[in-house]
Amino acid sequence: xxxxxxxxxxxxxxxxxxxxxxxxxxxxxxxxxxxxxxPSSIAISKTGNPTLxxxxxxxxxxxxxxxxxxxxxxxxxIITLMSAPYEGQHTLVVVDLDSRFSPSHLLPSLELEDLxxxxxxxxxxxxxxATLSSLDLYMLNSEHASKxxxxxGTFVLGGSPGAGGxxxxxxxxxxxGTGWRGWLRGECEEVAGFGVGVSGEEAxxxxxxxxxxxxGKGWRGVAEEGVIEFI
Numbered sequence: 001x002x003x004x005x006x007x008x009x010x011x012x013x014x015x016x017x018x019x020x021x022x023x024x025x026x027x028x029x030x031x032x033x034x035x036x037x038x039p040s041s042i043a044i045s046k047t048g049n050p051t052l053x054x055x056x057x058x059x060x061x062x063x064x065x066x067x068x069x070x071x072x073x074x075x076x077x078i079i080t081l082m083s084a085p086y087e088g089q090h091t092l093v094v095v096d097l098d099s100r101f102s103p104s105h106l107l108p109s110l111e112l113e114d115l116x117x118x119x120x121x122x123x124x125x126x127x128x129x130a131t132l133s134s135l136d137l138y139m140l141n142s143e144h145a146s147k148x149x150x151x152x153g154t155f156v157l158g159g160s161p162g163a164g165g166x167x168x169x170x171x172x173x174x175x176x177g178t179g180w181r182g183w184l185r186g187e188c189e190e191v192a193g194f195g196v197g198v199s200g201e202e203a204x205x206x207x208x209x210x211x212x213x214x215x216g217k218g219w220r221g222v223a224e225e226g227v228i229e230f231i
Contacts, residue, residue, distance in 0.1 A: 059223060064184065069219065072219040073221055078118065091119070092152055093139065093153070095155065097128070098158035
């Protein structure tokens with residue numbers, strides 16, 4: 001019985017799944033495969049933050065890869081891209097591989113109406129390749145609430161990070177990856193330690209004030225090329 005020929009899509013999907021299952025393979029390599037498959041979509045991404053744009057350019061990367069405490073920076077970027085002066089203009093995709101992304105953290109900075117234009121996918125390893133390859137069709141050709149808006153970015157959360165264009169999205173589309181090998185490290189701004197001679201009892205008595213100080217601190221992204229402060 002003559003076997004059916006294997007399509008290029010099946011070959012690409014099998015290759016991606018083999019890479020995902022290999023411990024040493026990074027998401028950067030996965031996204032490189034996708035960029036090779038759709039080379040026309042690659043451009044230095046616009047984040048809505050001129051300082052971050054400059055940092056990306058200085059780094060010499062078309063990608064934004066975040067390690068460390070990445071989620072606060074991810075939430076900040078999403079809020080920036082969905083708020084004024086971009087309000088009502090953008091739609092975003094979040095591919096959440098580790099199920100840690102929570103849209104509730106975008107409130108009250110964004111309205112519930114804004115959340116309708118943030119599409120969250122939680123694929124498994126077995127259907128990740130199919131999910132990524134179908135984003136073009138869904139976002140650009142399907143009838144959904146965000147049709148007519150600009151597909152501004154795709155966030156791939158989990159695993160080793162990497163970023164760049166994906167599919168045939170707009171030239172200015174941003175893709176952010178998070179994991180442990182990013183070139184931009186997310187961290188909380190430092191809080192000064194207790195003074196010399198402060199006892200455990202005194203530190204415990206000041207715990208609420210201390211927490212207020214910590215809660216009032218912002219977040220920052222640290223790279224070899226510089227530091228960017230986030231609120």
